[in-house]
Each structure stands twice: as C-alpha cells, then as structure tokens.
Amino acid sequence: MALTWQEARITAAAPETPRVRRLTLAVGWSRPFRAGQHVDVRLTAPDGYQAQRSYSIASSPSRPEAIDLLIERLDDGEVSGFFADVAEPGDAIELRGPIGGAFVWDPPQGGPLLLVGGGSGVVPLLSILRHRAEAAPAVPALLLYSARTQEEVIAREELIRRDAEEPGFRLMLTLTRVPGGRRLDAGRIGEALAALGQPAHTFVCGANPFVSAVSDLLVEAGLPPQTIRTERFGG
Ligand SMILES: Cc1cc2nc3c(=O)[nH]c(=O)nc-3n(C[C@H](O)[C@H](O)[C@H](O)COP(=O)(O)OP(=O)(O)OC[C@H]3O[C@@H](n4cnc5c(N)ncnc54)[C@H](O)[C@@H]3O)c2cc1C
DSSP states (O other), X not given: OOOOOEEEEEXXXXXXXXXXXXXXXXXXXXXXXXXXXXXXXXXXXXTSOEEEEEEEOOSOTTSTTEEEEEEEOOTTOHHXXXXXXXXXXXXXXXXXXXXXXXXXXXXXXXXXXXXXXXXXXXXXXXXXXHHHHHHOTTSOEEEEEEESSGGGOTTHHHHHHHHHHOTTEEEEEEESSSTTOOOOOHHHHHHHHHHHOSOSEEEXXXXXXXXXXXXXXXXXXXXXXXXXXXXXXXX
C-alpha cells in the first residue's frame, strides 16, 4: 500500500542534549509502526520549495498515537536547523510512514540483541530497547553506544537506569571526545560480545563511516553477516 503524506502536529518540544531536540508528534497511522522504523518529513517554503528528510522513531510502538523524534542539529543543516530553531508545539508538518522493513525488531524474533549506535544513530535502538523492556524483558540486550561526551549521550539517565534495574540489559558507553577517549575498536567489540554472548540479531546505526567501520569489526569478530542489520543516516 502506497504511503500518503499526512499532517502531524507537534505537541511537545524539549532539549534532549545540547545538540539534539526531542519533538513529540501526534500521528494518525493507517497501520501500526514497528520498533526500528522511521518516518519521512517534508517541509514546504512559501515559494513552493520542498525539503524531505527521514527521522527514526525513538518511542515505543506501545504508544502509537504520539511519536518522539530526536533530531540532531547539523552545522548548516537545512531541515535539522528548522527543527532546532523554528518548529514549536502547535505547528503542523507533513509526515509519511511508518517506513522500513529490515531494520526492525519484534519480540517474537527474540535475542540476544546487540545494538550498536553512533551519535544520533542510537535513536531507533532506543525504540527497540523501550519495546523490549515492555514486551520481552527476558530477551538479553546490550547497547554499545559511541558518543562524543557524557553530555551528548542521548537518553543518558534512562539508559543508566535501565542498566541498573533491568537484569537482561547492559549499557556500554564509549566516549570519543574526552581525555583518553576512544572510538569503537576490536577490543571494545570483543568486550561487548564477551558480556552478551553470541547475538542472534545485531543492529548497527549511525553515520555512514561509523556503520561501515563497525560492520567490518563485527564480521572480523566472527558474527555471521546475515545476522547484522544496518541503518545509515548519511554524512
Ligand atoms: C533512515 C534514516 C533515519 C534517520 N534518523 C535520524 C534521526 O533519528 N535523527 C537525526 O538527527 N537524523 C536522522 N537521520 C538523518 C536526517 O535524515 C538528515 O540527513 C539530517 O537531519 C541532516 O539533514 P539537514 O537537512 O539538516 O542537513 P543537510 O542540509 O542535508 O546537510 C548539511 C550538511 O551535513 C551533512 N550531513 C547530512 N546528513 C548527515 C548525517 N546524518 N551525519 C553527518 N553529516 C550529515 C551534509 O553532507 C551537509 O554537509 C536519518 C536518516 C535516515 C536515512
């Protein structure tokens, strides 16, 4: 069935990190969304110029009528700049979705789940983690998350709380722009696999160079390529 553009209203907006803004949108879906999927948004200027971008859904499918998007402001970013500076609660934007058939996780798929996110690439992984906690908390899951600094960690308090409270969940943070910081490397992948065991499903999301580098490391670590799913945000 072809997806049609619909009007979605922004019902709330709040800073998530210094560079990421959380927008809540009231949406009327023609079908339910699945954890990991994204939407397309389209902006139209008064002269008719249009810009269209994709944004992953951060919230859980258990709350389909109000989705959270987490949008990182990019320097000179056309659409992310609009959402960072201009969009406000009450505004309506054009949206279509849900989109994505491969980068999704449903509880019957089970686990263990290895989720690897770089920067805002953690957004669809948050939807998966939130859904897992509600619908399949016995499924083991590990989030390996690379961020620049502590203050740029998206959903930081929630992730730390889940790590402390959920027996099946483990958070491993890697910070790149702090003294002694490091990028995800073979050693860190090895630590994650030792902590989780062999994952049944691995989801990797972030900017193109991040996804390429991590996918190579995962295959070098022995994971079957067909168990690794990727989502590339561009860049
Ligand atoms: C399936 C999918 C899901 C996505 N989900 C999210 C999400 O949840 N949150 C989010 O913040 N973004 C997400 N993105 C990225 C988003 O679609 C836009 O590409 C991003 O917001 C930049 O758009 P812009 O108009 O602000 O920048 P543009 O004006 O298009 O580009 C500005 C500059 O940034 C560079 N650039 C563009 N995209 C990126 C990028 N991702 N990383 C680094 N540099 C880039 C461009 O080359 C250019 O130099 C997703 C992308 C895809 C394909």
